[in-house]
Amino acid sequence: MSQHSQPGGLGPQHDGASRIQKTESAADRMAALKARVAAAIGTSKAKGGLNVGLHPALEDLGSWKPAGKADAANGQSQSLRGSPSRASAFDKRGSPDSFGSQQRNQSNPYFDDKSATQEPSGRQRMPRQLVFNQKGKYIQQGNALRRQAALEAMKKRIAEQTRKAGIDEDLDVEKNFVVDxxxxxxxxxxxxxxxxxxxxxxxxxxxxxxxxxxxxxEYIQHPVALEPYQDRLGAPAKPMYLTSKEQAKIRRQRRMAELKEMQAKIRLGLVPAPPPKVKKGNLMRVLGDAAVKDPTAVEARVNREIADRYEKHIEANESRKLTKEQQHEKTAANQQKDANKGIHVLVFKITSLANGQHRYKIWRNAEQLALSGTCVMHPKFSLVIVEGGPYSINKYKKLMLNRIKWTENVQARDPERNNRGGQEWLSPEDSNGDLKDMSLNECKLIFEGEQKVRNFKKWGSKICETDAEAREVLARAKMDSFWSLAKGFS
Incomplete structure (x- = not known):
């Protein structure tokens, strides 16, 4: 179909009348443009599927506007966007926008004039701005971390130098307790x-x-009398001991009663008579003629009976003896009973623990007596704290003050193991390989008391190079005050 057969189209018309037509005015051109838009809208309605018209909101999608007028309208609308009053006034004067709105109102039944004229309310969402890190931010953080690490390393070097020089960081500085x-x-x-x-x-x-x-x-309150705590933990009273003469007398009476009872049973025939107890001393008196006839056989028989009696004696003793497990259980039960009587504390100050045998005896006896505590070894002196029952504490006190010879020094059996920490002051030898002089070494008891519960779970030891480390170890058991006491004890 040719273009001339489409009188309602939007394309240019090529008929002869249009070529010789005079110049039209602006109003005529506007009227012709409106007519073409209406014709296009009418044809678009007929082009719907299944002979159904388009939705009113989609009717003006194919409309065409002149380029010049559209740009001008857009610029004008942008200039009036910030002023709603000016934009509304411009629409009332008959702008192209007002014309389009009127046409949409007539064709769109869902358009609401009230909602269209309302101004937007509420806070408008503003886009989030990008925040960039300042130049050198992470470089400054890295420099701060490096300075902190260098400061910690410098503190460690200063502590090591002061220890070597013999000047402790808190030699004369003690805790000042502020009293409110x-x-x-x-x-x-x-x-x-x-x-x-x-x-x-x-x-x-x-x-x-x-x-x-x-x-x-005026009323008096009488509190309820409570049983003393010490009476519940005390051991039961033991019976009075007998003298040796009284014990012998009771033994004779008991054996006499048993013998008479056995003789009565034999006389009644309830128990057979025991065989004669033959010894080498009563051999001739008991056997008589048999010993004279064959003395060798009789002597061998007597020796066999003596050996049988000895074996029975040994078997009876072994049957009454406790096994190792039973002995350990009995010892542990006795130590627990001893600890239930009350926890006692001993604190010893030792000048030097360079001798490895001294350290072994301190540790071994504490474990055998079920004592808990710690041994803090320091270049200047060592501190030993033990806690346990009164019986175990008394034995350990005798060990530390009497049994151990603190002035003795012996060669280490295993030098590498003895000096595994690299501390020269813990080695029994000096730098020249000679044994150190321990003539001035001594052990002093600086505190003895009683407390409610144990502060240590088990026995342990710690090597501390400075006073701060020693106080930190003792502070875990709330016994750091003993270190200050030991420093001031002479």
Missing amino acids: APPNLEWWDEGLVNGSTYDDVDDPSKLKIHADDSIVT
């Missing part, structure tokens, strides 16, 4: 005085002693 000032009125006196200071005590009107709401009354 007493309050103006103690809490136990607040119920007796109407005031905030003790100056109100002189005023009889402010005392609450004889008042009705006073906490002081």
Whole structure:
């Protein structure tokens, strides 16, 4: 079909009348443009599928607007976007936008004039700005971490140098305990005085002693008597011991009663008579003629009986003897009973523990006696803290003060194991390979007392190079005050 057969199309018309037509005015051109738009809209409605028209919102999708007028309208709308009053006034004067809105109102039944004229309310969402890191931010953080690491390394070097020079960082610096000032009125006196200071005590009107709401009354409270804690833990009273003569007398009486009972049973025929107890001393008296006839056979028989009696004696003793497991259980039970009587504490100050045998005896006896505590070894002196029952503590006290010879020094059996930490002051030899002089070495008991519970779970030892490390180890058991006591003990 040719273009001339489409009178309602939007394309240019090539008929002869149009070539010789005079120049049209602006109003005529606008009217012709409106007619073409209406014709296009009418044809688009007929082009729907299944002879159904398009949705009103999609009717103006194919409309065409002149380029010049569209750009001008867009620029004008952008200039009026910030001023709603000017934009509304421009629409009332008959702008192209008002014409399009009127046409949409006529063709779109779902368009609401009230909602279209409402101004947007609420806070408009603003786009989030990008935040960039300042130049050198992470470089500064890295420099700060490096400075901190260098400071820690310098502190360690200073501590090592002061230890080697013999100057401890806190040699003469002890803890200063700050005591708070007493309050103006103690809490136990607040119920007796109407005031905030003790100056109100002189005023009889402010005392609450004889008042009705006073906490002081004429009644006496008798607290319930409690059983002393020590009586429950005490061991039961043992029977009085007998002298040797009394014990012998009781033994004779008991054996005499048993012999008479056995003789009565034999006389009644309840028990067979035992064979004669033949020895080498009563051989001739018991056997008589048989010993004279064949003395060799009789002597061999007597020796066999003596050996049988000895074997039975040994078997009876072995049957009564406890096994190793039973012996350990019995010892542990006795040590627990001893600890239930109360926990005692001993603190020893030792000048030097360079001798490995001394360290072994301290550790081994503490484990055998079921004692808990610690041994803090320091270049200047060592501190030993033990806690346990009274019996075990008494034996350990004798060990530390009497049995161990602290002035002795012997060669180490295994030098590498003895000096595994690399501390020269723990080695029994000096730099020249000679044994150190231990003539001034001594052990002193600086504290002995009793406490409620154990502060250490088991026995252990720790090597500390500085006073700060030693206090930190003892602070875990809340016994760091013993280190200050040992430093000031002479």
